[in-house]
Amino acid sequence: MSNLRIAIQKSGRLFEDSVQLLKECGIDLRNVKDRLRTESDNFPLEVFFLRDDDIPQYVEDGVADIGIVGENVVFEKNRQVEITEKLGFGKCRLSIAVPRSQEYDSIKCLEGKRIATSYPHMVTSFLAKNNVTAEIHEISGSVEIAPGIGLADVVADLVSSGSTLFMNGLKEVETILNSQAVLIKNKQLQPFSISLLDKLLFRIQAVKKAKRNKYILLNAPNDNLEKIISLLPGMKSPTVLPLAESGWSSIHSVLSEDQFWECIENLKAAGAQGILVVPIEKMVI
Known part of the structure; x- marks a missing residue:
């Protein structure tokens, strides 16, 4: 029987929780540290460790059947994949933040502003939905320092506790997306892969119910x-x-x-x- 192929983050905030979830589902994995690929000894599952930004494309292309990734990545990459299950960990939000000294009454305050973000697709869609025109500066990493160095007036970035924004003199004013880790799947899975996915989902849902x-x-x-x-x-x-x-x-x-x-x-x-x-x-x- 062929294995079900799953892509998870090779490092970063979702890696440990993704591996832990599989273990709680009774799936034994060989040493996962510094590996690009491994297999389970007691469940027909093959695991690929990838950059989170690449996971939706690997799933869309059928290199992986399923993947665990943040909703923020799914919507930003806009790939043809299907969200199968929300997993309840990795919760954060994509928010717009402005300098604390700046008055903010409504989203119209963003008109004509320079917005620094690693999520240009979602920010552009959000602004268009609200009839706001702004200048998007796409940068990767350390988005929150952009206003302080004069690169942008406003930032749109992932927020968990908000402490990083606070330390950089920023305040949240709009939430674009509330995100958490999700299980995504290829839209054209073969019947044997669907059967294995159903078995995995049964285990995942049992673990989630227990935690609640x-x-x-x-x-x-x-x-x-x-x-x-x-x-x-x-x-x-x-x-x-x-x-x-x-x-x-x-x-x-x-x-x-x-x-x-x-x-x-x-x-x-x-x-x-x-x-x-x-x-x-x-x-x-």
């Missing part, structure tokens, strides 16, 4: 059992087991991260005791 949920165990007085169960919005019906101590039961359920703290407070108020919270490694529904 917690397994909870608690002790509840039987005279308040129905109320406590009603407070648990987990999967289907919770498991209820009698305790050795008369009048008490143990309840097992699953809570999502979004509901977790509020639900715990309500459970305690309803009389739940001995609440134990356990991380979930995989979650198959």
Whole structure:
């Protein structure tokens, strides 16, 4: 059987998370350090380590069947690939930033400005959508210093915490794109590759669901059992087991991260005791 070929970043902010995701999916990889290619020992997967900017083209051309790359790269390169799954890591945003001393009322303040960016395609599209005409200066790396050295008036760059912008005297004023790592695929995959991709996606989705949920165990007085169960919005019906101590039961359920703290407070108020919270490694529904 042929392998499914995946391209991931050879270095940079998505490399470690991409390799970790594959490992969490139960895929063993041989030594990945300083390699351009490797194979899994227990899943028909071949991994290529590439520059992130090149991944969409490799996938479009069919050199790789699938790839893990930031949405910002997918939209900037504008290749004919399909986003199959959002992966939840590598989150950032492509933002426009201006000097902190500059007043900014609306996007019309960008009219006629010089904008330094490594993302000319997305910035040009964003300006056109908002009927703004500006001068794009395409540069690679250290975009945030452009206003300080007189190269540009404004920058459009990736932002995570915003600390780099702050240190360079800039403030965010517009968000062009909220980005995260995504799994992309070639639009003309062969049936055997589609089958392998479906198996990989099944594993990825199980890992993602596990990260968004917690397994909870608690002790509840039987005279308040129905109320406590009603407070648990987990999967289907919770498991209820009698305790050795008369009048008490143990309840097992699953809570999502979004509901977790509020639900715990309500459970305690309803009389739940001995609440134990356990991380979930995989979650198959």
